[in-house]
Amino acid sequence: MTGRMAESGTAIGIGVGPGDPELMTLKGARILSGATVVAYPAPEHGDSLARTIAAPHLRADATEIAIRMPLSGDRFPIGAVYNRAALEIGAHLARGEDVAVLCEGDPFFYGSFMYVFARLAERWPVQVVPGVSSLTACAAVTGTALAALTDVLTVLPGPLPDYALRARLIETDAAAIIKVGRHLPRLRALLDELGLTGQARYVERATMDQQHICPLADATNAAAPYFSMILVHKRGTAWA
Template identity: 50%
Template sequence: MSGTLWGIGIGPGDPDLLTVKAIRLLGALPVLAWPAPLDGDGMARTIASPHIPAGKIEIPIRLSFRPERDDTDQAYGNAAETIAGHLDAGRDVGVLCEGDPLFFGSFIYVLDRLRQRFPVQVVPGISSPMAAAAMAVKPLSLLDDAVAIIPATRNDEQIRAMLEPADSAVIMKVGRHLSRVKALLADMGLLDGAVAVERATLADQRILPLAEISSLSYFSLILVHK
């Protein structure tokens, strides 16, 4: 019998925000995989580290994290075959994913390659919009409010079209797109009141009015309320 592929959401950064089920599985699963930079453990492994006992088979999925993502397909293809070898041998494998596995989650790259071959289960995690809203104490929606989730990688016309009908929005993957997004929000009259949240729930998190921010890392987002 083959093993089961687990997508494990490990939340936004604070190790205390992992679910009880995620912590149990980190202790029980024999094989763990996660996305990692070319050197070092990476964010996912670092978040989960307090809950990972010694003796695991570990599979870091090495990525350059270049904006063009030209190594993504090969890296996840190679990792999927390594993971498949363990699953074929009957070993369950957990793929760690920051936030939630199915919300902009790196786990999806593995899922798409293996879901037709092996049983799959997913453990939800706290996603970055939920964490950022909590840290900033900014409600995202109430009653019939519509919330837009918008990648800053979209062009200005697309972002504007998604913002216009929404009551509130979360603009993600801001990083190097900050200046362009700020200019667009200012043009739409939405800059005042917009809040930037960087590295939510971590010790070095920043929460500031967007108008006061001049730079943001990849691990950041913008909360917009009309």
């Protein structure tokens, strides 16, 4: 040994897009096809959606790190999962290996994976390759622009309390309500109270095989899946 340290690797966060594997970027696909270490979020049991989207580009000999999220954060704190993932990824970076870190949609648009990234960034070089977010994917599949000209567009997480949502929905020109889940009936009632039901659409699993789009009034299910969104256009769809 001559005393020279090997250069450390880089953690590269890659947004794999909203679901359709073809909505990955050329850059994401190129980096993945050369990546010898690939990390991705996964449920406690079963397949990782991010890995499934990226599968056509993964090397057969890549080392894979599945970051499994426990169903209950009580049993095993989420922070500990991120800490462990950062350590495992960091061990590869220390050996000079780059690590591709897959993220559904875009890494920095409400992605829980930014927490692993924050931990890595304290010590290692990190880069992010942006991806197509669920926001623009939902707009595309509904065939309606999100916003134009001097419209204010507000992204609102569904778990926010009614008073917080109400104030923002009154003020904005267009809104995307994310993280709908079990809040769907409450959100439907709130938009109805504001007279916005007619301008609201419900989108489930945009660009995926099981995609479903309908007027919000028809979304009478008691709960929405994780990948769902409500789009509200106050000026309707009259863009011409």
